[in-house]
Amino acid sequence: MKQNWPFLLLSVLVLILLVSLGNWQVLRKAEKAAYIAAIDARVAAAPVALPTAPDATADQFLSVRVSGTFTGPEVRVLVSTRDYGAGYRIIQAFEANGRRLLIDRGYVLSSAKDTPRPAGAASIEGNLHWPNERDKYTPENDVAGNTWYARDVPTLAQALGTEEVLLVAREEAPKPAQILPLPLDTSTIPNRHLEYIITWYGLAAVWVLMTAYFLKRRHAKAKL
Known part of the structure; x- marks a missing residue:
């Protein structure tokens, strides 16, 4: 039996490690769920007036309502949706109470990219957003x-002559033809911690079975 102690000690240490990793993923799952719930609540909150000096951290996802006028050219950002495939986000400057901001009006099919969009007065409800979509693999515009x-807010603001503020439309009145709103939601935020929980606890269970099998085999051989 004494010759099994090194193996038993190693087995216990490995089991503790695997269970600890599983426990950590349980905590991470709860944290991620709380984070997503907080974003959902902020996105769905009753809209407020546009802040005087929007902050990219404090006002991220803030629900806002503005009324004003679309003006100037639009920017088309290449995007692909699960239901409609490749198309473009339409981003345009919007004048409201003497201010100019960016409005992400939504999605149009590739075939409709050159179709004139309705301009003029409108009322927009949506959420402020400063997306981080550019990395080293993103092509130059x-x-x-x-x-x-990519929706790089400072670059878009410079191109369209606006504040560095992007409002992603949830509702636009009057409703524009051929533009499908792509409002903010949390569907693209991954929460795969349940998979990791199953993985680590599953490995722990397999390790226990393997340890028991190994000890049983050694015990049987010792009787011979």
């Missing part, structure tokens, strides 16, 4: 061809 690959 084709400004001349009006095909952009």
Whole structure:
């Protein structure tokens, strides 16, 4: 029996490690669920007036209502949706109470990218957003061809002459034809911690079975 102690000690240490990793994932799952719930609540909150000086951290996802007028050219950002495939987000400058901000009006099919969009007065409800969509693999924007690959708010604001504020429309009145709103939600935020929980606890269970099998085999051989 004494010769089994090193193996038993190793087995216990490995089991503690696997269970600890499973427990950690349980905590991470709860934290991620709380984070997603907080965003959902903020996105769905009753809209307020546009802050005087919106802050990218404090006002992220803030629900806002503005009334004003679309003005100037639009920017088309290439996007792909699960239900409709490839198309473009339409982003346009919007004048409201002497201020100019960016409005993400929503999605249009690739075939409708050159279709004139309704301009003029409108009322917009949506959420403030400062997305982080650019990384080292993102192509450079084709400004001349009006095909952009990321909603980089400072760059968009410079191109359209607005504040560095993007409002992602949830509702637009009057409702524009051929534009499908792509409001903010949490569907793209991954929460795969349940998979990790099953993985670590599953490995712990397998380790226990393997340890028991190994000890049983050694015990049987010792009797021979």
